[in-house]
Amino acid sequence: xxxxxxxxxxxxxxxxISVYCLIMSLFRFKFQNYLWQALFMVLLINLQxxxxxxxxxxxxxxxxxTILLYAFFFKVVVKIPLIWSVVVTVLGYVAYAxxxxxxxxxxxxxISAAQGDISNGYLLQFASGFITILLSIWLYKIGWGFxxxxxxxxxxxxxxxxxxxxxxxxxxxxxxxYYNDLFVNILFFAAVMIFxxxxxxxxxxxxxxx
Numbered sequence: 646x647x648x649x650x651x652x653x654x655x656x657x658x659x660x661x662i663s664v665y666c667l668i669m670s671l672f673r674f675k676f677q678n679y680l681w682q683a684l685f686m687v688l689l690i691n692l693q694x695x696x697x698x699x700x701x702x703x704x705x706x707x708x709x710x711t712i713l714l715y716a717f718f719f720k721v722v723v724k725i726p727l728i729w730s731v732v733v734t735v736l737g738y739v740a741y742a743x744x745x746x747x748x749x750x751x752x753x754x755x756i757s758a759a760q761g762d763i764s765n766g767y768l769l770q771f772a773s774g775f776i777t778i779l780l781s782i783w784l785y786k787i788g789w790g791f792x793x794x795x796x797x798x799x800x801x802x803x804x805x806x807x808x809x810x811x812x813x814x815x816x817x818x819x820x821x822x823y824y825n826d827l828f829v830n831i832l833f834f835a836a837v838m839i840f841x842x843x844x845x846x847x848x849x850x851x852x853x854x855x
């Protein structure tokens with residue numbers, strides 16, 4: 646009997662929960678409020694990830710599907726408007742991916758080295774998830790994050806452009822993971838994260854003015 650599926654599901658659960666906690670903390674939601682619902686979402690994410698990677702060899706599509714599942718969760722369960730559900734998901738996901746890519750470089754020297762051995766992959770998932778959960782708790786505790794009324798934020802022309810940029814990101818994220826180059830990953834995730842943080846700060850400032 647192979648223990649790989651159990652190991653994959655266990656460490657992927659830590660990873661997926663940490664992304665959920667980070668997104669919730671960044672936007673000043675208590676992640677404990679929806680934890681049980683999040684665990685069900687995490688199960689779906691892990692199942693599709695395992696099947697796509699092992700049954701269909703389409704691992705580069707996993708991030709795209711995962712982002713869509715997170716966005717659906719935040720729309721249906723947390724009641725964030727659809728477009729903002731995608732925005733918060735992408736911001737949290739790229740922040741986590743940036744952290745994990747940096748850890749892969751620090752611990753193993755490259756992404757391929759981390760993925761080359763199953764124990765390395767599990768260690769990377771655990772380290773990334775553990776650090777992210779601690780970071781999320783700390784961010785919420787100190788009150789850092791974006792807290793605005795999503796319903797009040799009106800979509801203007803720039804927001805339509807934002808939607809188009811997110812759509813482009815969803816396409817490119819699969820391309821980035823397909824080639825899986827460390828430098829490209831860091832550059833891509835850093836650029837997207839900085840842009841979305843800037844956008845969120847601007848929107849929060851607009852709400853304060855209104």
